[in-house]
Amino acid sequence: MAEQSVLTVNIVTPDGSVYEEQTTMAIFKTTVGEIGVLPNHVPVLASLQIDEVRVKIDGTDDKFEEIAVSGGFVEFSNNIATVVANSAELKENIDLERAERARKRAEEKLARAKQEHDVDTLRRAEVSLRRAVNRLNISKH
Amino acid sequence: MGASLQEVKRRISSTKKTEQITGAMQMVSTAKLSQIQRHTTSYQVYANKIRSVITHLAQSHLLDGKVVSDSASTPKKDKNQVSGLDMLTKRNVKHTGIVVITSDRGLVGSYNSNVIKQTMELIKNAGHTADDTVIIALGGTGADFFKKRGYNVAFEYRGIDDIPKFRDTQQLVKKIVGMYDDETYDELFVCYNHFVNSLTSEFRAEQMLPISAINIGSDNLAQKPEEGYAPVYEMEPSQDAILEVVLPQYAESLVYGAILDAKTSEHASSSTAMKSATDNAKDIISSLELQFNRARQSAITTEITEITGAQAALD
Numbered sequence: 001m002a003e004q005s006v007l008t009v010n011i012v013t014p015d016g017s018v019y020e021e022q023t024t025m026a027i028f029k030t031t032v033g034e035i036g037v038l039p040n041h042v043p044v045l046a047s048l049q050i051d052e053v054r055v056k057i058d059g060t061d062d063k064f065e066e067i068a069v070s071g072g073f074v075e076f077s078n079n080i081a082t083v084v085a086n087s088a089e090l091k092e093n094i095d096l097e098r099a100e101r102a103r104k105r106a107e108e109k110l111a112r113a114k115q116e117h118d119v120d121t122l123r124r125a126e127v128s129l130r131r132a133v134n135r136l137n138i139s140k141h
Numbered sequence: 142m143g144a145s146l147q148e149v150k151r152r153i154s155s156t157k158k159t160e161q162i163t164g165a166m167q168m169v170s171t172a173k174l175s176q177i178q179r180h181t182t183s184y185q186v187y188a189n190k191i192r193s194v195i196t197h198l199a200q201s202h203l204l205d206g207k208v209v210s211d212s213a214s215t216p217k218k219d220k221n222q223v224s225g226l227d228m229l230t231k232r233n234v235k236h237t238g239i240v241v242i243t244s245d246r247g248l249v250g251s252y253n254s255n256v257i258k259q260t261m262e263l264i265k266n267a268g269h270t271a272d273d274t275v276i277i278a279l280g281g282t283g284a285d286f287f288k289k290r291g292y293n294v295a296f297e298y299r300g301i302d303d304i305p306k307f308r309d310t311q312q313l314v315k316k317i318v319g320m321y322d323d324e325t326y327d328e329l330f331v332c333y334n335h336f337v338n339s340l341t342s343e344f345r346a347e348q349m350l351p352i353s354a355i356n357i358g359s360d361n362l363a364q365k366p367e368e369g370y371a372p373v374y375e376m377e378p379s380q381d382a383i384l385e386v387v388l389p390q391y392a393e394s395l396v397y398g399a400i401l402d403a404k405t406s407e408h409a410s411s412s413t414a415m416k417s418a419t420d421n422a423k424d425i426i427s428s429l430e431l432q433f434n435r436a437r438q439s440a441i442t443t444e445i446t447e448i449t450g451a452q453a454a455l456d
Contacts, residue, residue, distance in 0.1 A: 084191050086311060
């Protein structure tokens, strides 16, 4: 494998590829902490948190593209990082209203589940709340 | 004769209207078909990626023979935990879950009857009865059929989008896969029509849960040598933890893929059915027109004979 100075970040969801760009650095939030991937990193497989993926915009010093992902995992090998997630959105594509609605809905569900001690629903509501808040956070950066 | 002339005329115009409708429906279905096919290609990228990772990860599990061990050897997990690894473990089968994907409406030719017939055969051949089968019906036709026959329809869903997006289908798919955790069923088959090309589709029954060597292992072993696919990964946090995340996602993507495939073939058979309906209408119209012209001709001939007859009598 020849040494390269860039890596490709590819984000795929069941509804198609969301993002594909070359970059010099990508930062992923995994379930156990943040990892930064530079070109020629060793192959990595990591599960992601419901959070953002930050990809340095090529040719800039400290500008990052921020992409909201809902969990999933990242696979890095041969200088290609593939994020496989159920959904992912670029910062500018986030539907604020929808996310806000989802947040309200999740909060209501959460409150109800707490009252009824329904652990199953509680967990599910927490996840959807996290997803909604993640979207909102990223779009407000 | 005059009344019948009128009648034929009316029939022609009504058949023409039907032809217009079926023709329009055919165009709609064809448009949807090409749309969904585009969507399927982009889904394929995702599915391939997730499968290659799964194969890589699950390999050691599969080769360990962990999968073959029955449920007795694995300790019972906390019920409230989403258990990805459980999806690799074969349990004693008490209930067989069968997802039947049909359409909501008719006008799709033999699409529905094909799926239902073959599913019934599958149930019969496997020796299942109505008691140990749990039907999950996607689409109204299948739901009605199995309910009527006294099967246990654990879940039914109508109104899947014409071009199902994962975003919208996610809840549904999660629910179906989640039933495995609730032990509503212990193995899951998905029965649907697989899209071959726009004229043919073939019935498929795939076992999706538990995820076994058959679903992922066999083609992997065949592929491996020439691909040279074996980067050694650094696992973050651990292989099992990643499997926990990836396996449910994989199962969901499988079910979603089946829905997508079924919808594709639904559009295809709808388009074919509407095409043959339109062709039929054209045939009927041409034979009616022939009939109409004949009737008109004979009416004219009679009229002429009458006139000439009257003329001759006057002369």
